[in-house]
Amino acid sequence: MFYEAQVGQPKGYEDYAYRGKFKTGADGRYWFLSRKPVDYPVPTDGPVGLILNGTGRHSWRPAHLHYLIYKDGYQTIQTEMFNSDSQYLDSDAVFGVKESLVIPYVKVDDAARAKEYGFEGPFYEGLFDFVMKDDASVKDAEAVYSERASMSSS
Ligand SMILES: [Fe+2]
Numbered sequence: 001m002f003y004e005a006q007v008g009q010p011k012g013y014e015d016y017a018y019r020g021k022f023k024t025g026a027d028g029r030y031w032f033l034s035r036k037p038v039d040y041p042v043p044t045d046g047p048v049g050l051i052l053n054g055t056g057r058h059s060w061r062p063a064h065l066h067y068l069i070y071k072d073g074y075q076t077i078q079t080e081m082f083n084s085d086s087q088y089l090d091s092d093a094v095f096g097v098k099e100s101l102v103i104p105y106v107k108v109d110d111a112a113r114a115k116e117y118g119f120e121g122p123f124y125e126g127l128f129d130f131v132m133k134d135d136a137s138v139k140d141a142e143a144v145y146s147e148r149a150s151m152s153s154s
Contacts, residue, residue, distance in 0.1 A: 006043060033117055036105055036124045037063035039086055042093050052093060059093050062086035067130070070141035074132035081128055103128050 004010070004017045024030045041059040042048055052059050063083040070076045082089060082097050084104040089097050105124040114120055 034065070036126075037065055037083055039063050039088055048093075057093060058088075058091065060088045060091070061094065062088040062092055062097060064096075068145065069130055069132065070138075070145055071132060072141050073134065073136055073138055074141075075135040075138065076141065077130055077132060081126070083126075 004013070009015065010017050018035070020032060020034075022030060022032055039060055039062055042052075042061060044052060044059050049059070051057075063086045064080040066078075066080050068076070068078050080096055080101060082102045084102050089102060103126045105126045107122055108114075108125050109122040111120070114123055117123070
């Protein structure tokens with residue numbers, strides 16, 4: 001699987017394939033359905049490729065999901081959560097893995113839960129709680145990130 005910037009938009013997507021914007025519930029809880037991430041190679045046709053080739057490193061990134069979490073009054077979190085079953089956790093091409101960012105995806109074979117989520121058959125579940133730190137100086141966080149998002153889509 002690749003980012004749309006690498007291969008263009010997948011069929012059925014007008015923009016921002018495999019991305020989403022979500023709000024937590026009033027209690028701060030969140031959940032979403034997604035495809036289970038897979039390992040992928042970074043492009044090697046530019047300067048990154050020269051560095052990787054020059055240092056004898058491969059171009060693979062371990063499977064992950066990116067997160068940008070913000071709320072007024074709290075420090076923004078920008079991070080990645082890595083699949084514990086990736087074969088590239090110890091050799092990420094961009095050195096992004098920390099043990100605290102690795103989560104297991106547990107296979108769930110529960111027809112009632114699958115139906116509750118709107119599909120059939122077994123699925124994988126990855127659980128992670130983010131904890132935000134207070135920072136009273138953060139104001140209008142949504143406006144800041146909405147502006148950045150609109151700038152990157154033009
Ligand atoms: Fe990524």
